Amino acid sequence: MGLDLPGSVSFEPLQAPFESASDALARFDERLRSSPVAEAFVLRAHFHDACAALWRAGEFVQLEDLVLHDAGMDVRTPTHELVRAHAVLLTRRRIADREPGWALTTDGLASLRGAWRPNGVACEPTAGSLVMVEAADREVDDEDYETILTGEFAEIDELLARTSRPIERIQPVPPKRDDSGLVYDEDWDREARLAEWRERLGRSQNLPPLMAASVALDAWEEIEPLQRSGWLGPLLAAALLRSRGKTRHHLAALHSGFRYAKYRRVGRDDLETRLIALACAIETMANADAKELDRLTLARELLLRKCKGRRTNSRMPQLVELCLASPVVTVPLAAKELRVSQQAATTMFDELSSNLRELTGRGRYRAWAVV
The missing domain is CATH 1.10.10.10 (Winged helix-like DNA-binding domain superfamily/Winged helix DNA-binding domain)
Structure with a gap:
């Protein structure tokens, strides 16, 4: 077939499961395009996938607690697991709101893992700066113009100028972390592991979208680039599916698919077995999402009555x-x-x-x- 599969894996055993999973995922994404509850489904999928990410890590987070924590209405002190689930939730939203291929770029991946770029930081405009820009571009009427000319705000402008000069001279500093060996492994070279993963990601560009995402995800779980953010791998694989045009209308909830699937990854399985299991998990996820979409559509009709x-x-x-x-x-x-x-x-x-x-x-x- 002319496909550059890693190792000695042949294409024939992978063809049937990946075609079935690809069809199921494409059908669901097309249904989501015209569904009246598409936005509701996407919002709910973020919560379910965040809870499933912690479940895969051996932790349990109540869906109700995550919803209330996200709304700032906690009924009890947030646990460490709840805070981690909320970090997954925010990361999913961030990836879904950006351009399809942003998460896979060097800047995007550095931003997602909380690292500063060595050659400078591209700061995003804040809400306050947007207000100032809009105020500067907006035409003022005669009364406002006369007020400005009177110099009533001269002292405020001078104070803002004095405080802005020291802030502009401040250079971003990389976040400090505990390197004592109690939390992070001293021999864990994140940059080298990320470079190796990106190299494998580049070699999978000629593969079909779903197979490329599966290869990238398997490489992520094998290399483990980030010691404390392993849950980022399925989100990057979902972003790869979105950037390749396989899922145009949603960010696939791969964590939820792995939770539904019967397969559990073990070290003795070969690459072919792992890839087939990933394809089956994605197909299970797409079928479960289709049922959830039907349930929400019916519930909406009944409630609107x-x-x-x-x-x-x-x-x-x-x-x-x-x-x-x-x-x-x-x-x-x-x-x-x-x-x-x-x-x-x-x-x-x-x-x-x-x-x-x-x-x-x-x-x-x-x-x-x-x-």
Whole structure:
């Protein structure tokens, strides 16, 4: 077939499982393109994949705790595992919001693993700087112009100028880490391991997208470039699928696929067995995602029936979209997002209760999820 597979792996045993997985993934991505619950599915997939990433590392994180922690409404002190799951969640969102190939670039990978570029740092504009730029570009009226000419803000401008000069002279410093050997292995050469992984990634460019992503992921788990962020490998493989055009409308939740799959990686398995297992896991993930999409579509239709005949300024349709977008919704969370009182949120939940599942079963601190 003219494919440069690593080692002595032949293409024939891999053809059937990878074609089946590729078809399943392509069908689901095309369905997601025109689905009315596509955005809700993508938002929920971020949470599920973050929890699955910690599950693969041997930790357990409650989905409800992750949702509340992300909203800044923790009911208890966040655990170390919860903080790590939230880091996975934020990284997934960051990769999904950027250009398809950004995560695989040198700058993108350095940013994701928290390293500074030696030749300078490309700083992203902050919200404050955007406001200042917009204010500078906006035309001012005569009254504002006269106010500026009077020099009422001269002292403030002088103070900002004095504080900006020292800040501009500050050079970014690489983050310090514990090199005592208690947390990080002293002999762990991250740069050399990353260079080796990028070399293998380059050799897989002529492979089909799904096979290239599987080879890159297998190389990541074999080389282990980052000692404390092994969960980044499946996210980079998902970004590779997106950059190659295999998944145009979502970032594949590979962690969830590995959680559903029956195969567990062991050291004695050869490369051919591992690649076939990855293909089967991706197919399992695509089929499970298709069922989840069907479930959300049906739930949306049933919930929107409850909104018919209501006044135009009713917040219940917004509550329906919130319930679809978030795996778990509590009364305080709904009141915060919809900007209504907790009593009003409770009343709307009671009206939708026939199509929602209450998770707590208590009179206080109630939470609901889509059936």
